[in-house]
Amino acid sequence: MNGGSIHLIKLFGIPIRIHVSWLIIFVLVTWTLAAGYFPSQYPHWAPLLYWVVGLITSFCFFASVLIHEIAHSVVAVSRGMKVRDIILFVFGGVSELGEEPGSAATEFLMAVVGPATSFLLSLLAAGLWLLTQHVNEPIGAIFYYLALINVMLAIFNMIPGFPLDGGRIFRSILWGITGDLDKATRWAVGLGIAIAWGLIGLGIVMLLFGQINGLWFALIGWFLKNAAQSTFDRTRLKRMLQGVPVHQVMNAGCAIVAPETSIGTVIQDLILARGIRCVPVAQGDQLLGLITVHNARAVPQEQWNSVQVRDVMVPASAVKAIGPDNDLWTAMEEMTEEGVNQLPVIQNGRLLGMVGRDALMGYLRMRAELGV
Numbered sequence: 001m002n003g004g005s006i007h008l009i010k011l012f013g014i015p016i017r018i019h020v021s022w023l024i025i026f027v028l029v030t031w032t033l034a035a036g037y038f039p040s041q042y043p044h045w046a047p048l049l050y051w052v053v054g055l056i057t058s059f060c061f062f063a064s065v066l067i068h069e070i071a072h073s074v075v076a077v078s079r080g081m082k083v084r085d086i087i088l089f090v091f092g093g094v095s096e097l098g099e100e101p102g103s104a105a106t107e108f109l110m111a112v113v114g115p116a117t118s119f120l121l122s123l124l125a126a127g128l129w130l131l132t133q134h135v136n137e138p139i140g141a142i143f144y145y146l147a148l149i150n151v152m153l154a155i156f157n158m159i160p161g162f163p164l165d166g167g168r169i170f171r172s173i174l175w176g177i178t179g180d181l182d183k184a185t186r187w188a189v190g191l192g193i194a195i196a197w198g199l200i201g202l203g204i205v206m207l208l209f210g211q212i213n214g215l216w217f218a219l220i221g222w223f224l225k226n227a228a229q230s231t232f233d234r235t236r237l238k239r240m241l242q243g244v245p246v247h248q249v250m251n252a253g254c255a256i257v258a259p260e261t262s263i264g265t266v267i268q269d270l271i272l273a274r275g276i277r278c279v280p281v282a283q284g285d286q287l288l289g290l291i292t293v294h295n296a297r298a299v300p301q302e303q304w305n306s307v308q309v310r311d312v313m314v315p316a317s318a319v320k321a322i323g324p325d326n327d328l329w330t331a332m333e334e335m336t337e338e339g340v341n342q343l344p345v346i347q348n349g350r351l352l353g354m355v356g357r358d359a360l361m362g363y364l365r366m367r368a369e370l371g372v
């Protein structure tokens with residue numbers, strides 16, 4: 001489990017994860033197919049057959065979404081980009097990119113290949129439906145449904161609201177024309193939020209007129225609005241942190257301890273007394289390692305005076321550091337990537353200070369207060 005998602009498999013070196021919401025949707029889709037769709041289309045089947053066909057169809061639907069996402073990732077990797085992982089969500093999937101696409105052309109290709117793949121899958125399923133419909137009705141029914149659902153996946157993902165594929169295509173075109181990624185992102189996200197509200201409104205109107213399908217429109221709209229909003233927040237955060245050098249907000253006067261200091265001294269004088277969660281261990285200005293609350297907790301209290309920090313610290317070789325001239329956005333991304341709250345600031349092997357999430361937040365709060 002990680003952020004509400006479960007690791008499934010690894011393909012082309014990319015971890016594939018499913019969001020817990022997918023399990024709920026899987027049950028829901030299977031149930032809708034077995035209890036609603038198939039009985040209404042094929043009333044003469046045996047009751048058990050509806051569930052078998054429903055389950056198989058649900059699995060194939062799941063696989064279709066996965067193939068769509070893999071298509072994105074294959075293009076991303078072939079264009080030299082890093083794909084952190086693929087997460088399958090309620091309404092499709094999200095490929096988590098470790099970075100923004102390097103060019104408008106790369107983003108365009110990456111985005112367009114997803115719906116194109118879904119269209120091809122739909123055509124393939126339609127062909128197989130034509131071949132099988134008179135040979136075996138249940139198998140034909142599965143292919144018919146897959147042809148339908150894949151074309152719907154393609155159309156849904158072509159909605160031009162960021163972060164859907166259509167929104168990415170829209171952004172890449174704007175980006176290509178204006179040459180300004182930030183402006184293109186703002187426009188694409190704005191359109192995404194407008195479309196999301198449109199879908200929510202449409203869903204509510206449909207519900208008011210007794211159309212239960214309106215619930216789906218409202219849900220999809222809600223999902224899109226949240227996704228667009230979080231992209232917007234991230235873009236704004238990036239704009240505020242980009243270009244501000246780390247040395248401007250780092251804590252240069254941070255507490256440094258010598259390697260032979262006892263862990264008890266660090267716990268009592270620094271962690272407990274001053275609330276410092278991460279203490280650099282250094283000899284002169286050479287960083288040897290870091291002591292975190294996590295390391296300190298691993299030492300039983302009766303050994304606090306006998307254990308030295310050098311025995312339990314995270315060695316410098318395993319510590320991710322940042323340079324004083326890197327910007328705050330880079331620091332933020334590094335911390336997120338490493339799952340840490342602080343980074344030592346190092347130049348030519350010399351420890352200059354520490355920079356933490358609290359310092360970044362303090363900087364953002366101060367800017368908000370000044371209204372700049």
Ligand SMILES: [Zn+2]
Nearest residue numbers: 114115157165
């Ligand atoms: Zn896609």
